[in-house]
Amino acid sequence: MNDQSNAPMEQPAVSGGNERIMAISSLVIGVINLCAWFLPICGIPLGIVGIVLGYLGMKDPTQKTIAIIGMVLSGIGILLACVNAVAGVMLGSGDILNDILREIR
Numbered sequence: 563m564n565d566q567s568n569a570p571m572e573q574p575a576v577s578g579g580n581e582r583i584m585a586i587s588s589l590v591i592g593v594i595n596l597c598a599w600f601l602p603i604c605g606i607p608l609g610i611v612g613i614v615l616g617y618l619g620m621k622d623p624t625q626k627t628i629a630i631i632g633m634v635l636s637g638i639g640i641l642l643a644c645v646n647a648v649a650g651v652m653l654g655s656g657d658i659l660n661d662i663l664r665e666i667r
Contacts, residue, residue: 585619585629588612592635596642602650605643612636 591612599605616633620626 581619581622582625583619584615585622585625585632588616588619588632588636589628590632591615592632592639595636595639599639599642600646602643602647605639605646609636609640609643612639 591608595605595608595612598608613633613636616629616636619629619632622629
């Protein structure tokens with residue numbers, strides 16, 4: 563007689579729980595970040611959160627593409643926010659830079 567009925571059955575691993583949510587969240591935050599990059603105080607933190615969520619969401623192979631797209635969009639948002647911050651400093655503080663250069667000379 564075969565005693566397989568009492569043998570413990572292995573359950574298939576359930577994937578896609580939190581990783582799926584993280585990948586989709588990364589994509590959503592990446593899209594929002596493309597709208598919020600003109601405010602560096604919002605764009606840079608949102609981009610960092612989007613990249614971290616995308617990285618964590620890549621653990622699910624079925625959601626890897628969505629996570630990568632979210633990370634790319636978040637990275638573009640960070641880059642644009644940094645460029646905007648530098649441009650704002652350069653354009654907004656023209657008199658301060660001239661004063662510093664006069665003091666150095």
